[in-house]
Amino acid sequence: MNYRTRQSTIVGAAAVALLALAGAAFGQDEAAETAEVVAEVSEFAIAADTAYILNTLLFLMGGFLVMWMAAGFTMLEAGMVRSKNVAMQCTKNIGLYSIAGLMFWLIGYNLMYDGVDGGFIGSLGWKVIPDPSDDPGDYSVASDWFFQMVFCATTASIVSGAVAERVKLWSFLIFVAVLTGVIYPITGSWQWGGGWLAEMGFSDFAGSTLVHSVGGWAALAGVLIIGSRRGKYGANGAIHPIPGSSMPLATLGTFILWLGWFGFNGGSQLAMGTIEDASAVSRIFVNTNTAAAAGVIAAMILTQLLYKKVDVTLALNGALGGLVAITAEPLMPTMLWATIIGAIGGILVVIAVPLLDRMKIDDVVGAIPVHLVAGIWGTIAVPITNPDTSFGTQAIGIVAIGAFAFIASLVVWVILRALFGVRVSEEDEINGLDKAEIGVEAYPDFAQNQAT
Structure with a gap:
């Protein structure tokens, strides 16, 4: 009992x-x-029991929806890379999710939530899940840990797509261990753990900055250290597009991510035991969906105007840009404001993708425009609809978290480059990482040894 x-x-x-x-x-x-x-x-x-059950159920349902986003990232990346690198992306994604699950148990959760008390960091030690007979509170401790863990894994998934097609597998996975065990929990403790940013009044409801921008900063640091793919950039500023292997897979991945986002944002209400909480979760769902839809339409219209054609990859990333943008505050906006916030997120993605190319920053899937740029926009936009926040405090949080995440990630990538190397050889890159790093090809019936 x-x-x-x-x-x-x-x-x-x-x-x-x-x-x-x-x-x-x-x-x-x-x-x-x-x-x-x-x-x-x-x-x-009875009411207390009912609230406990419903709150726990929200954590569990939100958690497995966010976990399903791991499949979305995998499919999106599998479609956006060349066929000779698809098995590598699949391996990286199942590996990073598993590493995040262990690291967040061993060190990450307590570092993020235990004893922060207005400071900069929690405590060391692994998370202990109590026996069901001794699990008081407003929700199950285990359900809370699971929900927070899948957010941690999402941060690592963002990095995977940006550094695709040229990173060494084990160097990447070691970086993931540091990101999920140390970097992400420390920045998360500043707000969600009751740290110094929470004391200042910084607000990030579901993680436009704490999850998405942190992942974006880590991805940017990795891309700068690893360098661009062979043949991506030529002389005199020439940019050579490298098409992905499967737009159907990329589209499927986007829809899976869109679905998972209802758990990401809706679950962040953290309670469903009252009528008001249930109504809030419903409103969050509506705003989340509206922002994503607006991001798609804005990206499609803008690409038509700029390129005379609709770019499907930018339409997909427009959806994700809208989702990231609304994540910082999905409850307070009206549907009109959710549309505006999501549309601007989609527009920023369309602008940022070619801008990064002109800077010779090679982001294979557009993770930096989607998660970093749209994440910054979503976080700075919070005071538009939430009167309890300020633009100044939001800016301080964005800069502080960004500086720490970028510098810490840069240091880790540099150390990995010195110790093990982070980039595969030119020959392995030409032949494909499926053969070089994995030993199993995703599409063995097709020739994959073309130099590009």
Whole structure:
């Protein structure tokens, strides 16, 4: 019998005993009054149980939807890279999710949430999940840990696509271990762990900056250290597009991410035990969907105007840009404001992708425009609809988190380059990382050894 069941049983037994004693000692009138009091106590206990169950259910459902985003990232990346590198992306993504799950248990969760108390970092030590018979609170401890862990894994997924097609597998996975065990938990502690940014009033509801921009900064640091893909940039500023292997896979991945985002943003309400909470989760769903849709349409219109054709890859990233942008504050905006915020997110992605190319920053899937640029926009836009925040405080949070995440990631990438190397050889890059790093080709029936 678990804690909550035992609690209800005790309350019920006490109520029956109290009613019996009251009837014997005071007569029927007094017993009736006592029965009313007992009924109120019982209703309170039942309400507490119901809230506990619903809050826990929100964490679990939101958590497995965010976990499903790992499949979305995998499919998106598999479609955006060349066929000779698809198995590598699949391996990286299942590896990074598994590493995040272990690192967030061993060190990440407590570093992020335990004993921060307005400071800069939590405590060392692994997270202990209590026995179900001793699990008090407003929700299950295990459900909370699971929900927070999948957010941590999402941060690492962002890096995977940006550095695709030329990074060494084990160097990448070592970086993931540091990112998910140390870098992400420290920045997360500043706000969600009750750290110094939370004390200042910084607000990031579901992680436009704390998850997406942190992943974007880590990706930018990796791209700068690893360098661009062979043949991507030529002399005199020439840019040579490298098409992906499968737009259907990339589109499928985007829809999976879109679905998972309802757990990402909706679950961040952190409660569903009251009518108001349930209504808030519903409103978050609506705003999340609206922002994504606006990001798609804005990106399609802009690419038509700029290039005389609709670019499907930018339309897909427009959806993701809209989703990232609304993530910092998905509850407060009206649907009109959600549309505007999402549309601007999609527009920023369309602008940032070619801008990075002109700077010779080779981001294979557009992770930096989507997660970093749109994440900054979404975070700075919070005070537009949330009067309890300020543009100055939001800017301080963006700069502080960005500086730490970028510098820390840069240091880790530099150390990895010195110790193990971070980039595969030119020959391996030409032949494809499926053969060189994995030993299993995603599409063995097709020739994959073309030099590009």
